[in-house]
Amino acid sequence: MAEAIAIVGLVASIATLIDLSARVLSRQRDFASDISNVPQSFRSLWTQLPLLTETLKHIQSQARTRQLPDDVTRALKAVIDSTSEQVSIVQTYLSQVLPCDDASKLERTLKVLKSLAKEDKIQEALEKINKSNNVLILHQTTRHVDTGDRILEEFSKLSVARVASSKSYGVCLGQAPQVATNALIGRTSELQQLRDWLPPNSQPDGQRIISIAGMGGMGKTQLSLAHVRDCADHYSSVFWVNAKDETSLRQSMAALSVIIFHESANPVATSTDDEKVKVDKVRQWLSDSQNDQWLLIFDNYDDPRLPGVDSFTGYDIRTYFPYRAQGSILITTRSRQLLFAKQLLLKKLEGIEQSLAVLATRSGRAVNGDASATKLALRLDGLPLALATAGAYLNQSADSFDDYLELYNNSWSELSQHSRGPVDYEERILYSTWNVSYQQVRGQDPVAAELLKLIAYLDNQDLWYGLFQQELDDAPVWWVEMTKSRVRFNQAISTLHGYSLLEIGESGYNLHTCEHDWTLEYLNHEIDQEKCRIAVRCVAANVSWESEAEYWVRNRRILPHARRLQHFQITAAVGWAGIESDDLFRFAYLYMQNDMNSEAEKMYRRALDGYEKAWGPDHTSTLDTVNNLANLYKDQGKHGEAEKMYRRAL
16 A cells, blocks of 8 residues: 555656646747757756756655665655756746746846846755756666665755855855865765754754864865865855954854845944844844844854853854754864864875875875875874975975974974975964964963973873872962872863863874974974973882883883983073982883883983992992892893992992
8 A cells, every 4th residue: 555655746846847847848949949949047948957857756656556666766756846846946046037928028138137146046046956956867777676775865965955045155165264165185974974963954943053073284175165165055154253252253243134135235334233243144144034044154163162161262152053043053163172063073195195195285296105295194193284384395395304393302392483284274284283272271271281381301101190280399379289189189180181182092192293293393392301301200209120010011001201301492491400319220220121222321420420429339229229229231232341330339
C-alpha cells in the first residue's frame, strides 16, 4: 500500500512539473520566436525545459510500471517537488515581466528592459532548475544499486530553502581581508562541517550560531571566507563585520545600513546616538520574520566579556545579534568560552604535505623533494600563519629555505622587525599575533600571564601540575599565589586555554612550537633571571636518583625541560652564580645519565664552584661533585683528568 501511494505521488509530481514547464515555454514563445530576442537569463530554459520534460516522461513511465525501488521513488519525488517550486517561481516572474499577447511593440521593448534589469533576481531559481535537471539525468544514466542514495546525496547539495528575494543583497564583505582562492590549504573536513551546520537548510527553524575557535594564526578568517565562496548561494545575503573591539563592530554594523536602507554614501555616523540608531535598524532588519536566510560573520571576536569571563576592554557580542532568534551567525574567535555557539575548533595543519603546499603557494617555489623546504615546514609545525609568513618572505627574497630557517632560529627579533606578513592576515603578523591574547590574559589573570612567561624557559610539551609544585626562597607573589593550591593553578591554566594559548593533552599541557618561540623572543626579550631560577628549580626538583624505583621514567619525562635551558639565548644570559648548587648538581647528574657529557661537565663545574664557596673544599657535597666529575671523565676516556679528580676525592 505504501509503495503504491509513493508511486502515485511521484507520478502526480511529474505531471505537475511537466505542466508548469509547458506553460513557461509557451509564455516565452508568445514573447519571441527567435531565441536571440530572449533575455540571457531565460535562454537556458529553451534547452533545459524540453530536456527536463523528456526526462520526466521516462521516469513517469518507469514509475507506472513499478520499475523503481521505494527509496528511489521517494528521492525522485523530493527532487521533482523542489524543481516544481523553482519552475513556479520562473512562471510567476515571467507573467510579471513579459508582455501580454496584445501588447504593443513599445510595451514589449519596455518589458524587455525591465526583464534585463532584474535578471539577477531569477538567476538563482534557474541555477537550481539546472542542478535538479542534472540530478534527474544522473538517475536515467546510472543503474547502480545505490541510485537512491546518490540522488539523495545530490539533492542535499541543492539550496532549496526559501530565499526572500526582496531582502537579498548578495555577498557584502566590506573591509574583510582579501583572500586569494588558493590561499586556504587543506581544511576539507572543517569546510564540510560548516556546510553541515550553517546553511538555512541544515536547520530550517531557529538560529544557527557557530564559532570557529583557535589560537592566532590558524586561519580562522580564511576559513570563514572560504565558506562564503563555497556556499554563498545558500543565503539571501552575506555580511562581514569587524568584531575585534566594540567600536569597530558598531562602525561595521552602522555601515551595513548604507547597503540595506540605501542611506547616505557616507557610512560614518555623525554621533554616538546616530550610530546606535543605524545599528538598531540593522538588527531589526535581520529580525524580520520574512528575512531569515542571511549569514552574518563576526570576525576576530577575541576579547569577550561574558559571565565568568572578566575583561575590562571586552564586550558581549550577543547585544549585536538580531532581536529575533533566526538566521546564520558565524564568529571567528580565539576564545573557547562562547558557550552559546556550537564550536568548530581549528587546529594546526596535519601532514607535512599541507604545510609544504602552503610554502609552495606563498613563495611561488617548487618544494617537491626539497629537503630544506621539508625541514622548514617541520620547524613551523603546521601553523598556517607561520608558513604563510615564511612563504611571503621568500617570495620577495633570493634567500633559500635554509637561509630563512637559520634567520628564524637565530635572528628571530631582527626577522620580526623587517619582515612583512601575508596581506590576507592584515596587521596580525606572526611576530605579534599572540600579543592580543596575552594582553587580555594579563588583564583577566596576571598570574596566568606570568606562568606563560615562565614556560619560555621550559619545554613546550608535557607541562603538568607537579612540575610547578616547588617551594622557593624569596618567591615572587604571583608564584606563591599560583602554587597555593591545585585549584588556583588550574584556574591559571584555564585562562590560558580559554584564549587558545595552551592546549590540554592526555597527560599535560602543551604550547605550539611557534608560540613557544614567541614567549622567549618577545615576552622574554631580555632574559628574566628570576624566572630562569624558578625554571631550574622546577626541573631539578623532579630529577630522580638511580636508587629510586623507575627513576628512568621520571628522568625521561623531565629531560626535555632540562634541554630547553640549554637554549643558546638562555645559557648566554642567565646568571648561573645565582642558581642553587644542589640544583646545578641535579642537572649535571641528569645530563650525565643521558650522555650529554659536555653539558654535564659544565653543570658539575658550576656546582663545584658553588659548593666550594659555600662549604669549602672538604665538604661532603663538594667531594661528591668531585667524584662525579671523575666518573664523567673516566667514561669519556679522559683518564688524566679522571685521576686528578679521584685523588682529590680521596
